[in-house]
Amino acid sequence: MEDVMRIDSLHPVISARLMVVDVDATLRNAALSLSNPAIGLVVVCHGSGEAAGVLSKSDLVRHLANSGSAEAPVSTLMSRSIVSCGPEDDVHSVWQTMVAQRLQNIPVLGAGSKPLGILDIRDAMKALFEQEEFQERLLANYISGIGYQ
Numbered sequence: 001m002e003d004v005m006r007i008d009s010l011h012p013v014i015s016a017r018l019m020v021v022d023v024d025a026t027l028r029n030a031a032l033s034l035s036n037p038a039i040g041l042v043v044v045c046h047g048s049g050e051a052a053g054v055l056s057k058s059d060l061v062r063h064l065a066n067s068g069s070a071e072a073p074v075s076t077l078m079s080r081s082i083v084s085c086g087p088e089d090d091v092h093s094v095w096q097t098m099v100a101q102r103l104q105n106i107p108v109l110g111a112g113s114k115p116l117g118i119l120d121i122r123d124a125m126k127a128l129f130e131q132e133e134f135q136e137r138l139l140a141n142y143i144s145g146i147g148y149q
Contacts, residue, residue, distance in 0.1 A: 005131055007094060007108055007119065008087035014108050014117025020045050021074055023052050027063065028070040030055050041105035043115040044078045050113045053078030056105070084109045087116060095124040 007014070019033040019042045033042050034057045044053040055078045063077055064070065084107045085094045098106055098121050108117040 005091040005127060006087065007085055007089050007091060010091065010119065010123060010127055011087075011117065013123045014119050017105070017118040017120060017123075018043070018115055019118075020115055021055075022047065023073070023075050023078075025074050026071050027060060027068070027074055027077060030074050031060055031064075031070065034060060039118075040120065041107065041118055042074075043107050043118070044074050045115065049115075051082060051084070051107060051109055051115050053080045054082055054107055055079070082107060082109075085119065086110065091124055091127055094119060095121065095128060098124065 017038060017040075019036075019039050021030050021033060021042050021044055023044050023046055025044075030042050030044075033039060034055075040057050042055050043051050044055055046052050053075070055074055059077060059079070068077075083097070083101060083103060085097070087108060087110060094106065097103075098119075104121050106119050107115055108119055110116045
């Protein structure tokens with residue numbers, strides 16, 4: 001039986017990437033959050049803290065490149081259909097969804113659609129790769145007679 005790595009095992013990484021803006025914030029405010037190189041997606045929230053949508057860096061750049069207003073509310077540009085995952089979800093399954101839907105980032109939502117973090121596809125790949133390397137070392141040690149360590 002293969003070990004399942006849950007999204008919440010990556011909490012320090014996903015919580016560090018979380019940026020939230022209010023549904024009434026301007027695109028300029030969202031751009032300030034997205035100007036951080038480590039941030040590729042902002043979660044747009046209602047005043048209650050519930051996720052209302054997401055706005056990606058590439059969506060914002062396309063909008064501004066087409067002479068869109070930076071003072072427009074984020075609600076005019078955000079994607080309302082949120083592809084998300086939860087803290088209990090399997091990293092490998094979420095990674096497969098991200099690849100299939102060509103997503104670089106996916107919000108991690110908890111109870112009541114409250115944002116907990118953002119999973120970047122590179123972080124998912126790194127975690128899966130490290131898990132695979134660990135499994136290989138265990139197997140190599142077992143085969144060579146060292147046993148599990």
